[in-house]
Amino acid sequence: MEKKKQIIECAMKLLIKNGPQAAPMSAISKEAGVGMGTIYNYFVTKEDLINQIYVFIKSDQVKNIQHPLSHLPIKHQFDIYYESLIQYFVDNPLYFQYLDQFHNAPVLTEKTRKHGNKSMSFINDLLICGQEQGLIKPIGVKEMIQFLNGGLMSFVRWIHYKNIQLNRMLITNQLQIAWDAVKINV
Amino acid sequence: MEKKKQIIECAMKLLIKNGPQAAPMSAISKEAGVGMGTIYNYFVTKEDLINQIYVFIKSDQVKNIQHPLSHLPIKHQFDIYYESLIQYFVDNPLYFQYLDQFHNAPVLTEKTRKHGNKSMSFINDLLICGQEQGLIKPIGVKEMIQFLNGGLMSFVRWIHYKNIQLNRMLITNQLQIAWDAVKINV
Amino acid sequence: MEKKKQIIECAMKLLIKNGPQAAPMSAISKEAGVGMGTIYNYFVTKEDLINQIYVFIKSDQVKNIQHPLSHLPIKHQFDIYYESLIQYFVDNPLYFQYLDQFHNAPVLTEKTRKHGNKSMSFINDLLICGQEQGLIKPIGVKEMIQFLNGGLMSFVRWIHYKNIQLNRMLITNQLQIAWDAVKINV
Amino acid sequence: MEKKKQIIECAMKLLIKNGPQAAPMSAISKEAGVGMGTIYNYFVTKEDLINQIYVFIKSDQVKNIQHPLSHLPIKHQFDIYYESLIQYFVDNPLYFQYLDQFHNAPVLTEKTRKHGNKSMSFINDLLICGQEQGLIKPIGVKEMIQFLNGGLMSFVRWIHYKNIQLNRMLITNQLQIAWDAVKINV
DNA sequence: AATGAATGAGACTTCATTCAT
DNA sequence: GATGAATGAAGTCTCATTCAT
Numbered sequence: 001m002e003k004k005k006q007i008i009e010c011a012m013k014l015l016i017k018n019g020p021q022a023a024p025m026s027a028i029s030k031e032a033g034v035g036m037g038t039i040y041n042y043f044v045t046k047e048d049l050i051n052q053i054y055v056f057i058k059s060d061q062v063k064n065i066q067h068p069l070s071h072l073p074i075k076h077q078f079d080i081y082y083e084s085l086i087q088y089f090v091d092n093p094l095y096f097q098y099l100d101q102f103h104n105a106p107v108l109t110e111k112t113r114k115h116g117n118k119s120m121s122f123i124n125d126l127l128i129c130g131q132e133q134g135l136i137k138p139i140g141v142k143e144m145i146q147f148l149n150g151g152l153m154s155f156v157r158w159i160h161y162k163n164i165q166l167n168r169m170l171i172t173n174q175l176q177i178a179w180d181a182v183k184i185n186v
Numbered sequence: 187m188e189k190k191k192q193i194i195e196c197a198m199k200l201l202i203k204n205g206p207q208a209a210p211m212s213a214i215s216k217e218a219g220v221g222m223g224t225i226y227n228y229f230v231t232k233e234d235l236i237n238q239i240y241v242f243i244k245s246d247q248v249k250n251i252q253h254p255l256s257h258l259p260i261k262h263q264f265d266i267y268y269e270s271l272i273q274y275f276v277d278n279p280l281y282f283q284y285l286d287q288f289h290n291a292p293v294l295t296e297k298t299r300k301h302g303n304k305s306m307s308f309i310n311d312l313l314i315c316g317q318e319q320g321l322i323k324p325i326g327v328k329e330m331i332q333f334l335n336g337g338l339m340s341f342v343r344w345i346h347y348k349n350i351q352l353n354r355m356l357i358t359n360q361l362q363i364a365w366d367a368v369k370i371n372v
Numbered sequence: 373m374e375k376k377k378q379i380i381e382c383a384m385k386l387l388i389k390n391g392p393q394a395a396p397m398s399a400i401s402k403e404a405g406v407g408m409g410t411i412y413n414y415f416v417t418k419e420d421l422i423n424q425i426y427v428f429i430k431s432d433q434v435k436n437i438q439h440p441l442s443h444l445p446i447k448h449q450f451d452i453y454y455e456s457l458i459q460y461f462v463d464n465p466l467y468f469q470y471l472d473q474f475h476n477a478p479v480l481t482e483k484t485r486k487h488g489n490k491s492m493s494f495i496n497d498l499l500i501c502g503q504e505q506g507l508i509k510p511i512g513v514k515e516m517i518q519f520l521n522g523g524l525m526s527f528v529r530w531i532h533y534k535n536i537q538l539n540r541m542l543i544t545n546q547l548q549i550a551w552d553a554v555k556i557n558v
Numbered sequence: 559m560e561k562k563k564q565i566i567e568c569a570m571k572l573l574i575k576n577g578p579q580a581a582p583m584s585a586i587s588k589e590a591g592v593g594m595g596t597i598y599n600y601f602v603t604k605e606d607l608i609n610q611i612y613v614f615i616k617s618d619q620v621k622n623i624q625h626p627l628s629h630l631p632i633k634h635q636f637d638i639y640y641e642s643l644i645q646y647f648v649d650n651p652l653y654f655q656y657l658d659q660f661h662n663a664p665v666l667t668e669k670t671r672k673h674g675n676k677s678m679s680f681i682n683d684l685l686i687c688g689q690e691q692g693l694i695k696p697i698g699v700k701e702m703i704q705f706l707n708g709g710l711m712s713f714v715r716w717i718h719y720k721n722i723q724l725n726r727m728l729i730t731n732q733l734q735i736a737w738d739a740v741k742i743n744v
Numbered sequence: 745a746a747t748g749a750a751t752g753a754g755a756c757t758t759c760a761t762t763c764a765t
Numbered sequence: 766g767a768t769g770a771a772t773g774a775a776g777t778c779t780c781a782t783t784c785a786t
Contacts, residue, residue: 003767019292021207024759026769035768037762046760101290104343106205139359146344147337147363154336155329157290173325177333181367189750210776212752221751226778375746391664393579396780398748407747409783418781473662476715478577511731515713519735522712523705529662530704545697549705553739561771582755593772598757 004042006032009094012053016097020050020107051112054102057095058116064088067122074130075183079175081122082152086174089156090166096156120145127182136182144182151178190228192218197225198239202283206236206293237298240288243281244302250274253308260316261369265361267308268338272360275342276352282342306331313368322368330368337364376414378404381466384425388469392422392479423484426474429467430488436460439494446502447555451547453494454524458546461528462538468528492517499554508554516554523550562600564590569597570611574655578608578665609670612660615653616674622646625680632688633741637733639680640710644732647714648724654714678703685740694740702740709736 010032014023025046029036043049066084068077089096102108103116123145130136137144155174159166196218200209211232215222229235252270254263275282288294289302309331316322323330341360345352382404386395397418401408415421438456440449461468474480475488495517502508509516527546531538568590572581583604587594601607624642626635647654660666661674681703688694695702713732717724 017292022292025761026759029769036760036770037768038766040761041766104287106208137359137363139363142344143341143356143359144363146340147360150340150343151333151337151367154332154339157336158328158332170326170329173323173329174333176323177325177330177367180369180371181337181363183366185366185371207776211778212776215752222753222777223751223779224749227749232777389664394664397782398780401748408749408781409747410745412782413745469662476659478575478580509731509735511735514716515728515731516735518712518716519709519732522715523709523739526704526708526711527701529708530700542698542701545695545701546705549695549697549702549739552741552743553709553735555738557738557743579755583757584755587773594756594774595758595772596770599770604756 003032003034003038007034007039007042007049008053008056011049012057012094012098015050015053016094016101019101020046020105047107050102050105050107051109053098054108054112055115057098058119060092060095061088062119065119065122070129074126074133074135075179077126078130078179081126082175082178083171085152086156086166086171089153090159093160096153096160100153100157120149123148130182135184137184147181148178151181189218189220189224193220193225193228193235194239194242197235198243198280198284201236201239202280202287205287206232206291233293236288236291236293237295239284240294240298241301243284244305246278246281247274248305251305251308256315260312260319260321261365263312264316264365267312268334268361268364269357271338272342272352272357275339276345279346282339282346286339286343306335309334316368321370323370333367334364337367375404375406375410379406379411379414379421380425380428383421384429384466384470387422387425388466388473392418392477419479422474422477422479423481425470426480426484427487429470430491432464432467433460434491437491437494442501446498446505446507447551449498450502450551453498454547454550455543457524458528458538458543461525462531465532468525468532472525472529492521495520502554507556509556519553520550523553561590561592561596565592565597565600565607566611566614569607570615570652570656573608573611574652574659577659578604578663605665608660608663608665609667611656612666612670613673615656616677618650618653619646620677623677623680628687632684632691632693633737635684636688636737639684640706640733640736641729643710644714644724644729647711648717651718654711654718658711658715678707681706688740693742695742705739706736709739 007028011023011028014028014031017023025036025039028049029039032039039049043052064084065088066080068080070077072080124141127136127141127144131138131141152174158164159170164170193214197209197214200214200217203209211222211225214235215225218225225235229238250270251274252266254266256263258266310327313322313327313330317324317327338360344350345356350356379400383395383400386400386403389395397408397411400421401411404411411421415424436456437460438452440452442449444452496513499508499513499516503510503513524546530536531542536542565586569581569586572586572589575581583594583597586607587597590597597607601610622642623646624638626638628635630638682699685694685699685702689696689699710732716722717728722728
């Protein structure tokens, strides 16, 4: 499976850098140091490759995000989870950019997208729990998640794009902004 | 310039629907009811076309967003501006989807991106003004704008994607979330 | 007829510089400062234009080459004619290059080629006359003309290509070479 | 390399017959019995193909022209070399026509032209040697080579164009003309 | 007579995919 | 399983020519 991993990593790099229409399979095979045919042993088509990369990243993300224990205070859980998400995407620029670029692409199949949504379940449950405790705004959880996620991704994009060094203050501020957005204001 | 407008509108539609690699110039010319060569009279390359469409939308956006008078209370200005932004993108699904799909695409040139950033100047000034009045969090304005914008776009995407009818409550809630995110909490 | 002349001169320039496949009619019209349609008022097609330029040059050549009086000694006539030919092609680089580049092109019609051959009649007669006087080799006149013409054109090409300044010695040498080639050696 | 050879031969044929602008790559691939993409595995662009064909012919020419031993009398060497050149171009009409048609075309790169000039070195040395022996005119060798080459090519062109059968007399006459042109006349 | 925007056939070139080795 | 030369459909773009003004 060594080759498959190589292909995924190199394909990812080229797809991000040049865009899908400017990342030919031949270039990917060259970058990965394998024959063109080898790619087709692991991926049925180029679209399949693009989809599998997406799934690969999403799986890695789920594996590496901290899902705090549920007995902790909501705010505490929120901070741990949210910070680990920021940290993950800042630490893995390629993964971030890939998700950011292909999230809305028509190439992604419904199945792939479904798989991607799994990563949302924790924050979904957390917000609901928070509402029950009277901490979180009593409005549609979906709307809030959309907003938070969009805001987060946009922040990380800014970090990468401007080549900014992530530090404690930036994180603290983001946690504050995000929490204030959804918490009930007294 | 009748033809140019036609081409822009039709190209936009196809580029969104199929993605850039699946929207051949021949299809665009057919959809626009002009000869293929005509497109190339107005746009040097396909990439130029994609860039010019982006600029076109951004210009239209700036023209159509309400920029409230600066003597009004900050919160009031914020609400007016932010609501008109939501309304604009909900009312113009094509424009929204186009921006959403191409915002990060490598085809966009630096110049195009620069042009796009002009639309940010109002909210930038507004937040600074709010900070001076002790209403807005004393943290980097850029970070807050990124967050707000990302959240907003993500919300509108959800509206369109799930085919939800925008109503007063949804707007009110978004304004609340957005404002809470950046205001100073007592 | 001012415009027609302009078109011919400018078309010639571009056709030589870029080759026929890289000299679009649009570029020619621009260079000539006339509308595209205007070209088509004077020339039925691009091929017609190329042919007419050829004929134009050939006519100019015949008009400007010295045809010495027939009572002069053969050698004298030969020198006068040959030198004036060299001089003409050195003085008119564009005309030379055009003939040189299109002489064998399949675009030239039989009629155009016929017209071009008229310029050969003088040297043809001269060589025959020389043969009768026992001065010129008693071999096919056509072969000798081919050789002389090819040699001459090749010499002029060298002059232009290497950017050499034509001087008396170069001319004298060429006359010598050319004459020695066809004269009877004792 | 079987395919590359096929492509070269077939492309040559079509380029001569129709001219470069009327010999589409699709027609060449069809004639050569290969896929269009195959051509582009060996030749970067159509221009590259045209250049490589030129180089191919020039190499073949050098390989097949007799370069007589240097201890032979100059005149003898001259005759052997010159006759073998005539014979080569008469025996290989396609090669001749190709060189004749593209020798001055703007598509040929400087590098290609350089390569082509290698074939001149033998005659260059021979004439210099002849000058040292007091046999050849003491004028610029380059000029004489230009003249001889131009004359030769022009003669062969005539042979092909008029469909004349080459025979001993025609050759003898050409050798005479050529030699007389450059030798010192007593 | 002059113009030049519009046309669309057709050119060059790319690249996802196959398959014989 | 690995390879990469070969394929050819399909894409982008050009440009000779027309025609309404």
